[in-house]
Amino acid sequence: MPISRDFFARHAVAVAPDLLGCVLEHQTEAGLVAIELTEVEAYAGRSDPASHAYRGRTQRNAVMFGPPGHAYVYFTYGMHFCVNMVCLGEGGSASAVLLRAGAIIAGEDLARARRTRGAGSVAARDLARGPARLCQALGIDRSLDGADVCSQDSSLRAEAGHPARSVKIATGPRVGVSSAADIPWRFWVDGDPTVSAYRAHTPRLREVPGGSSPRG
DNA sequence: ATGAAGATTGCCT
DNA sequence: GGCAATCTTCATG
Numbered sequence: 001m002p003i004s005r006d007f008f009a010r011h012a013v014a015v016a017p018d019l020l021g022c023v024l025e026h027q028t029e030a031g032l033v034a035i036e037l038t039e040v041e042a043y044a045g046r047s048d049p050a051s052h053a054y055r056g057r058t059q060r061n062a063v064m065f066g067p068p069g070h071a072y073v074y075f076t077y078g079m080h081f082c083v084n085m086v087c088l089g090e091g092g093s094a095s096a097v098l099l100r101a102g103a104i105i106a107g108e109d110l111a112r113a114r115r116t117r118g119a120g121s122v123a124a125r126d127l128a129r130g131p132a133r134l135c136q137a138l139g140i141d142r143s144l145d146g147a148d149v150c151s152q153d154s155s156l157r158a159e160a161g162h163p164a165r166s167v168k169i170a171t172g173p174r175v176g177v178s179s180a181a182d183i184p185w186r187f188w189v190d191g192d193p194t195v196s197a198y199r200a201h202t203p204r205l206r207e208v209p210g211g212s213s214p215r216g
Numbered sequence: 217a218t219g220a221a222g223a224t225t226g227c228c229t
Numbered sequence: 230g231g232c233a234a235t236c237t238t239c240a241t242g
Contacts, residue, residue, distance in 0.1 A: 041223070050223070060238060078235030080224050098223055132224050176223055204221075204232085 003158045005150045008068035012087040012095035016042040017169050017187045019085065019097055021161035023105065026138045028155060031110045033138050035102030035128050036161055039188040039195045041174045043084070045094030049179040053094035064094045069150040069158075072096055073135070073142055080132035083140050085149065085158065100175070100186075102128040103194045104137065111137040125193045176201050 003022065008015060017040075025034035043051040045064075052061040052074065063072040064086055072084040084096035104111050104127050111127045115137055128134040135141070140156065149158040168190040173181050178201040188195045 043223075052223080055239080058239075074223085075237060076222055077224050078222095078237070082223060084223090100223085130224070174223070178222085199224090201223095202231085 001159070002150045002152055002154075003069075003160055005067075005069040008085060008087050008150070010088060012042040012044060012097050013185060015085070015087045016040045016097045016185070017171075019099075019158075020169055020187060020189050021167050023159040023161055024099065024102065024138065024149070024156070025106070025159060026140060026144075026156050028139055030139070031107055033107035033111045033114075034105050034159075035134065035138065036105050037099060037102045038192045039099075039101035039186070041098040041100055041187070042185040043096050043098060048095075050174065050177040050181075050183075051094075051096070053096075057094075061094075063146045064096050066093070066146070068093075069148060071140075071144055071147045071149055071156055073140060073145040073147075075142055077132075081135040081141055082131040083135055083138075083144070098131060099134055100131045101188070101194050101196050102134055103192070104128060110139075114139055129194050130196045172198065175199055178203070 019037050019040050022037050023034055025032060045053045048054055053064045057065045060074060063070055068087050070086045072086050073081055075081055084098050087095045087097060112122055115122050115127055128137040144156050147156045148154050149156055170188055170190040171184045172186050173184055174186045175198055
């Protein structure tokens with residue numbers, strides 16, 4: 001049974017740590033892949049400069065302004081997808097939790113096939129270690145933007161994890177964000193090997209016109 | 217219409 | 230640890 005919508009009808013900062021240990025599964029023609037979440041990040045709405053919702057509603061982030069319990073999938077760096085769970089925020093909407101990593105608990109062969117595309121090899125712990133890897137392993141792309149993860153009929157569903165298992169949760173600054181980097185809204189399962197390595201925001205170098213120095 | 221940056225990853229040394 | 234790959238999105242004129 002999928003997680004109830006009420007679970008997501010809270011602020012992302014409250015939802016994020018509760019998502020650790022929960023399961024995200026995606027059913028396709030190729031089969032089912034499921035992961036247990038081990039690392040997430042909370043993004044507030046209009047007040048959070050690191051959030052896509054900071055500058056208001058656009059075509060891309062429209063799903064974030066909709067009802068909670070839906071997937072917000074976006075494309076970035078010309079090649080990667082990332083997936084969020086939409087929650088409520090101040091003003092009623094536009095907060096979300098970015099899913100950064102998880103452990104494969106079903107469909108490992110299919111996940112590995114998607115990640116390697118037939119060549120190379122990937123350790124089990126690296127299959128969904130990182131937000132773009134997680135999407136690739138689960139086969140998530142833009143067609144799932146807006147998918148209702150609380151619906152039994154949806155191909156992408158969020159399920160409750162093992163209730164008996166208690167996890168130790170650690171917190172820290174969010175990864176790769178250029179603003180509000182001091183706010184500890186990243187949550188992960190302490191000691192879990194599938195949690196991604198922390199990387200500070202790295203500004204990209206730009207090509208300088210007339211590149212070589214005229215001095216000499 | 218155009219320019220700049222991006223919630224990343226993989227491969228190189 | 231550092232940089233290339235690759236394209237969508239948003240702000241500005």
